[in-house]
Amino acid sequence: MRIEYRNDYLSIKKFNPVDVPDFIVLTGINGSGKSHLLKAIEGGQVLVDGVTGGGTLFSAETFKLNDDTGVQTHSIRQAKEQAWRTFDSGVRARLRQSADAIADQLPDLVRQAAELNVPLLQLPGGGVFGQYKLEIRGFLSPISSGARMHDQAQIYPSLLNMLMRLPYPGHDLTRDEFDKYFRVSDGERALLPLHLGRVIWSYYVEMQANRNRRYTNLEYGSGLASYSDEEFFEYYGDKPWDVLNSILEEFGSLDYRIPSPEGMDSFLDYRLKIQSKSNPELSLDFSNLSSGERVMFALVGAMYRAGTVERFPQVVLLDEIDASLHPSMIRIMLSIIENILVKKGIKVILVTHSATTVALSPDGSIYIMNRRGEDRIRPSVKNEALEILSEGFVTLEKGLLLMEELDKTGTCIITEGYNTVFLRRALDLYGVEGVTVISGLESRTGNRQLRTLFDFFARVPHKNKVIIIWDCDVAIDVESVNNTYALQIDKNPKNKVARKGIENAFHEDLLMPFCDSYPSADGSERFSFKSNCKRDFERMILGRNDVGDFSHFEGLCKKIKEINCS
Structure with missing residues (x-):
């Protein structure tokens, strides 16, 4: 199919026409205009094979079967x-x-x-x-x-x-x-x-x-x-x-x-x-199902119609309908699109942020949406798309290598940046055994990458337990599933000089040599931890090797021990 510009729509400006397969998986960074493109196709501002009637657009909320209200x-x-x-x-x-x-x-x-x-x-x-x-x-x-x-x-x-x-x-x-x-x-x-x-x-x-x-x-x-x-x-x-x-x-x-x-x-x-x-x-209505089950029942309905009627929309636009699907369900979704819908003559554009969807997609189907320029839609390969989705962390090879490393350990911990050294020492001081803090990922494990990793392990089958640990200042809204656990370092309300990051978990007195001072509105002196002193503070704490310095980690270590022994 050919995708070509007709008129402006929000962030969609004039771009070069592009010839793509009848089924493409479109991804890219947030804000690149993927959803705007689907809306533009639906509204006729962007044409697919010259079809002026637009396409039929579904989101994760609308790709579902309606509850039955009764038939007379x-x-x-x-x-x-x-x-x-x-x-x-x-x-x-x-x-x-x-x-x-x-x-x-x-x-x-x-x-x-x-x-x-x-x-x-x-x-x-x-x-x-x-x-x-x-x-x-x-x-x-x-x-x-x-x-x-x-x-x-x-x-x-x-x-x-x-x-x-x-x-x-x-x-x-x-x-x-x-x-x-x-x-x-x-x-x-x-x-x-x-x-x-x-x-x-x-x-x-x-x-x-x-x-x-x-x-x-x-x-x-x-x-x-x-x-x-x-x-x-x-x-x-x-x-x-x-x-x-x-x-x-x-x-x-x-x-x-x-x-x-x-x-x-x-x-x-x-x-x-x-x-x-x-x-x-x-007995249940469709609305009583989980979000993933609703999507799967919609696919059941699509398969049924494909076998019983001959007339379908010419273009179907799917905006992240895979967001709540398990990998086994994603595999089924892709198979239905490729082997049933496309063979019925339907053109399909699937927008995704799922690394699993990208990894399982048919060869030649991956396309990247650029934020600007005339080449807004360009062909890609799985590894490049996965790099973009995970901000440089989970390519297919890197994901497999990490899985291989985890298979060699018992329970393992992945955490933000250089929190690894503090957590490793805390576990040692509190006598937690059989747990490995994964190292070597420090430059690629910020908050967003941790979420990508959590989603990856929550969906991919693995035997060993994986614990993802976030800093105290991050809002997390995930539930532990599939031997993958989400923990967070508790906020230390008594620490006023380092209100975020792992430094918040330590006593203020330990941080004072690494602080700037400035006057507050009431004339008193206030202190703030200098972020460029993180490594100096780390060396000092490790050198002291005092369990008392890690008192705020005791509860976290207890939770880790319980998970490891469960």
């Missing part, structure tokens, strides 16, 4: 009747008019479709047949205004989906044929099913209605149009709940299933809730 059975029957009236009273004549232009070709085209076992409108071909296909698509595409707004917005897309399944032209459809091919629930041109409960219940109502007609024919000889179960499944596809549960089984990481509606009264209303496999008494 009578509304399904009414929708089908209204669709038939719309088709029979106006659409049929328009289809016949288009078919007249290729009347001499139609018999041969229908024969080709039958031989290839594909719907007529999905046969390749240009010329007058290509024009015929374009006319039908154009006529039945929804528009936003006009006297028939409801028909066009709600019914026309469903009619087009029906025509896309037919092995022959649609202008001579009988009512029985219409009932066979029309689906009430598939009108949206969307990546995700907007109302999964409606999909399930519409199918079930049709299935039960067919069985009722079959029974009536057997009992009374009525001659109603009906099918055997095998014929019904051939025309309508497999049961949606079975298909969805099969996809869930393939994922393997979701402890939920879609309960079958079979046995329910098809004349009653219906509301979908998913069921826990480990606790069958527990």
